Amino acid sequence: MTTVSLSAHDGRGRTVRALWLTCALDGRDHVVVDHDPASGAHLSACAKTVWASSLASPPAARCPDCRVAVGDTDEDRPAGLLGRWLGRRAA
Template identity: 70%
Template sequence: MSTLPLPSPDGGRPAVRMQWLTCALDGRDHAVVDHDPASGAHLSACAKTVWAASLASPPAARCPDCRDAVGETAATDRRTRVLARLRGRRAA
């Protein structure tokens, strides 16, 4: 899970802090911008409700709608490869 600031409309201070979180339902990483502590649901930048998968799981493919909403390109997709999943990831 990574935290990045969303750019503000005036180019100044970031408007919202978001986190990339893997959804347990569709298996994709979504840019989460809001959290409802009562239900445990998260609202993503693509306006979908995200239910968090295990936070110990490696990053998945990012949601294309969220990626477009935050201004990322497809080249910045950080999906782990099959070999990396089999070997495991070292803690940073």
């Protein structure tokens, strides 16, 4: 597994917020660390190229490699059917 390092601070003392984006190819949420405006591709924290799905789509299951890269230790709970329709995760 190759990951891109993601610091919690931007070097100027400000906290960086992770941006999760759903990939149209694998259907998982990935942490985006870079964007190529020419092609529309995004680089994720797990070093995969992410092609954004519709931004109106509900959140999906998070990529386990991206979760490790950002230190997310919460268990990922899949959204129920109603939650996916409404765009919410199950609590």
